Amino acid sequence: MIPAWPVRALGCVVVDSRSSNDFLDLVVDLDGTLIATDLLWESAFQLLKKNMLYVFLLPIWLLKGKANLKHQISLRVTIDPATLPYRQEFIDYLRQQHGQGRRLVLATGSARSFADNIAAHLGIFDVVYATDRNRNLTVQKTAFLLEIFDNVKFAYAGNSRTDVPVFNAAGEAIVVAPDRAARKWQRAHSARLFEAPKTTFMMFLKMLRVHQWMKNTLIFVPATLDHRLLEWQVILNSALAFFAFSAAASAIYIINDLFDLPLDRQHVRKKNRAFASGAFSIRFGLLVSILLISIAGLLASQLHWTFGAVLIGYLIATTAYSVSLKRMLLIDVFTLAGLYTLRILAGAAANQTEGSFWLLAFSSFFFFSLALVKRYVELQNSMVEDNNRIAGRGYRRADREVIAQCGIASAFAAALVLALYVDSDAVVSLYAYPWMIWPLCPIVLYLNIRIWILAFRGEMHDDPVVFIISDWRSQVVIAIGAVLLLYGGMRS
Helix, strand or coil: CCCCEEEEECCEEEEECCCCCCCCCEEECCECCCECCCHHHHHHHHHHHHCHHHHHCHHHHHHCCHHHHHHHHHHHCCCCHHHCCECHHHHHHHHHHHHCCCCEEEEEEEEHHHHHHHHHHHCCCCEEEEECCCCCHHHHHHHHHHHHHCCCCCEEEECCHHHHHHHHHCCEEEEECCCHHHHHHHHHHCCEEECCCCCCHHHHHHHHCHHHHHHHHHHHHHHHHCCCCCCHHHHHHHHHHHHHHHHHHHHHHHHHHHHCHHHHCCCCCHHHCCCCCCCCCHHHHHHHHHHHHHHHHHHHCCCCHHHHHHHHHHHHHHHHHHHCHHHCCCHHHHHHHHHHHHHHHHHHHHHCCCCCHHHHHHHHHHHHHHHHHHHHHHHHHCCCCCCCECCCCCCEHHHHHHHHHHHHHHHHHHHHHHHHHHCCHHHHHHCCCHHHHCCHHHHHHHHHHHHHHHHHHCCCCCCHHHHHHHCHHHHHHHHHHHHHHHHHCCCC
């Protein structure tokens, strides 16, 4: 039995003692091992969400060392340990070891305040060693642990390339959710392994929100209404624009998810998203996002420069929405409606067709109504008190009635704009049988009002556009509308 000895843990002295059982003390890494995320990246995004101007301070803090960077962020950001994505199988193992009297030590390169809060939440660690403003434990962990344990063997649980030197120094190694280097070490030494849940291609597609790409079919609308969709060059330009917008949209969805991690983990469905659940790392998400932006830029370069300008405007607007606008009362829904209208403008810019006032007016009212449905459903599903704001939004549950009134009024306004368009000279010049366009007015009302009725019943998906795409009744009436447009525009 080894007697108690004083241990200096990054500037604070604690009394340390070995347990009386035969186990080696088990030292546990935090990021990627105990939890399926990286607290430095996560806290940096939370800091930027509070104020984007911190982006100018981050490199200044980094100039004084990564330890200082972590410390400065931790002074300004709070991490809720109850919502983090823990490696549950490994946690169960640690609880079993703790119950048998084994001494558990948390040793992490994350900031001390984060590590202390997590250790307090779990209640199984005897000692916590972490990074402070002067020492980055990530790169100094091996030497630090050898000094602390003073040549007494210890066990170590880690997951990454930076943990390999510690594995080599430890008397026993446990490899958890390993990266390529850690997995290679584990196989060479037959160490105990805790695998991460397998990621699938379907999870990757969900991360990209491929189903949301259907929104970008709005790019084809200007060419369709201009009766040019059958032209080969128009088809090619519209397809390039579609995939450019889809790549850009997926990149922004990823960035939005990284900013919304704490909120998503409190949501019934969103907690299962790729980054909130820890299925994919934040660093991986950033790399994919950069690649997607590059693809979008490459595709945009093949089209007229005005399309690129619209795409840049879309990226700026969606980023602003993710960072701050989504928390502003009404500004958020106006922004959402505007983003749909931008897609229509992008389709016009890709083929250098003249934008239609009627089309832009209709889309503004129609998508404003759908954006309000989305907020109404969020308020309906929220568990907060009527006079309290829901998390991450500028709304209260008491706002549901006025939101519904505005949304239904906007739906009727969209139908009214369409009716005025059908009776305009533009229709006479474009359509051989203008009377066949009239049924589009009740079709639009049916789509919109039915969504509102389902929302009132509590049967609406939180994204009404996705609902329209997947609902067979909506698909039938949209198909009928498309046929009417097609035959109405045919010339004898």
